[in-house]
Amino acid sequence: MSVISEDGVRGGNVFKDIGVDGGDWEPTVIESLCMNCHQDGMTKILLTKIPFFKEIIVSSFSCPHCYWSNTEIQSAGRIQDLGICYTLKVKTKQDLDREVVRADSATTRIPELDFEIPPFTQKGALSTIEGLLDRAVAGLEQDQVARRAAHPEVAEQIDQFIQKLKKLKQVDEEFTLVIEDPSGNSFVENPVAPQRDEALTVSRFKRTMQQDMQLGLRADDDLEEREEEEEEPAKDNLDAMRNEVLVFNTNCPNCNAPAHTNMKLVQIPHFKEVIIMATNCDSCGHRTNEVKSGGATEAQGTKITLRVTDPSDMTRDLLKSETCAILIPELEFELGMAAVGGKFTTLEGLVKDIKDLTVSKNPFICGDSSTSERLQKLKEFGEKLDKIMAGEMEVHIVLDDPAGNSYLQNVYAPDPDPEMTTEKYTRTFEQNEDLGLNDMKTEGYQQENLPAPPPTAAAAKKD
Structure with a gap:
């Protein structure tokens, strides 16, 4: 694109390479309203081009009255055919100086801190890696004064997280920065371009239907494109589920007030994919979590036996499906399947759930149902569970799961665990009956095998 000056002479390209010095290249300055003090300020607009990337529009506003300022960028091009994802391994302080274009549709993540900036929560910015970290810190610090007065515990946790973000700028340890933009208009600088950057991985992906709707590329009622999207392989849908938390409306199981349930597909190392669902009620504070297997019922059942010899065993991750029974032979204790539901927790968390179910929340220890002998036995049982959690017993x-969908962490993986044994066994008829497998038929549904339809009234009269 070129521009024609007032005297009719054709000038150079409207978009000038970023960082180019000299010449009479000046930004466009316009008077605009300050949204902070509602007085007149000045906005500067510059059309520029980033090498090895594309054209962008940089706008900067400043107010001489209240000194409020704001800077943002917009892409001067169209939305790209594919989304783009940049994954940068930040290893040195020099990496913090890399220029970054973050579009407002981009998601920014730092996996090591479980930190994420969702799309459309911040305006687009032309900055550096260090600038992105400073902007994240400023956003978290913005309402800390009010939080300290209303929720001091939350404010303290945020202060600790802010310190972690600030520590990243020291680059004492390597961390990962991920910028995923479905519009394809974000950018992370490659300082050795056009050569390959070993620390930077760039991948492109096909947008999901939801991402297209967020970008305004399709309407909610666009049924034809919706049907085309549904014809895509199921793998694409699973990939989308792995990268996001699905939220749907439900009612609190405790007070029946409207609540939200979060659902995510999680890959457990050395095991399989599971679906974790968590519900938090803002009305009564009730919390529940539940785990479902992400795969089919296994061909054989699984029996996992762990010999608890050290308090550190209590920190082992554990997946208990709703079909899993729990046994502690030394206490002559057995808890049938579905008693505490599906859970993804630690071994200590499971023992705590057993104690709550059998002792703390047992309905037979109060009222007319309680007896001194029963209370004493439950008290002794609770004390034994406390000793197990403390590593004193x-x-x-x-874990006996006929469906084969339970898991206990092997801390020696991929080597065998000397304190844990895993046994595969063939289910009995009764176990298959409990799982609903005896009457399940998934093949052989051919037209000739279907029963004949009942005779019509006319045919019956003729006979």
Whole structure:
């Protein structure tokens, strides 16, 4: 694109390379309203081009009255055919100086801190890696004064997280920055371009239907394109589920007030994918979490036996499906499947749930149902569970899952765990009956095998 000056002479390109010095290249300055003090300020607009990238529009506003300022960028091009994802391994302080174009549709993540800036929550920015970190810190610090007065515990947690973000700028340890933009208009500088950057990975992806709607590329009622999207392989849908938390409306199981349930597909190392669902009620504070297997029922059942010999065993990750029974032979204790539902927790968390179910929340320890003998037995049982959690009592904990969908972490993986055994076994008829497998038929549904339809009234009269 070129521009024609007032005297009719054709000038150079409207978009000038970023960082180019000299010449009479000046930004366009316009008077505009300050949204902070509602007086007149000045906005500067510059059309520029980033090498090895594309054209962008940089706008900067400043107010001489209240000194409020704001800077943002917009893409001067169209939305790209594919989304783009930049994954940068920040290893040195020089990496913090890399220029970054973050469009407002981009998601920014730092996996090591479980930190994420969702799309459309910040305006687009032309900055550096260090600038993105400073902007994130400023956003978190913005309402800290009010939080300290209303919710001091939350403010303290945010202060600790802010310190972690600030520490990243020291680059004492390597961390990862991920910028994922479905519009394809974000950018992370490659300082050795056009050569390959070993620390930077760039990948492109096809947008989901939801991302297209967020970008305004399709309407909610665009049924034809919706049907085309549904014809895509199921793998694309699973990939989308792995990268996002799905939220749907539900009612609190405790007070029946409207609540939200979060659902995410998670890959457990050395095991399989599971679906974790969590519900938090803002009305009564009730919290529930539940785990479902992401795959089919296994061909064989699984029996996992762990010999608890050290307090560190209580930190092992554990997945208990709703079909899993729990046994502690030393206490002659057995808890049938579905008693505490599906859970993804630690071994200590499971023992705590057992104690809550059998002792703390047992309905038979109060009212007319309680007896001194029963209370004493439950008290002794609770004390034994406390000893197990403290590592003062050596026991075996058995997870017996006929569906084969339970898991206990092997801390020696991929080597065998000397304190844990995993046994595969063939289910009995009764176990298959409990799982609903005996009457399940998934093949052989051919037209000739279907029963004949009942005779019509006319045919019956003729006979």
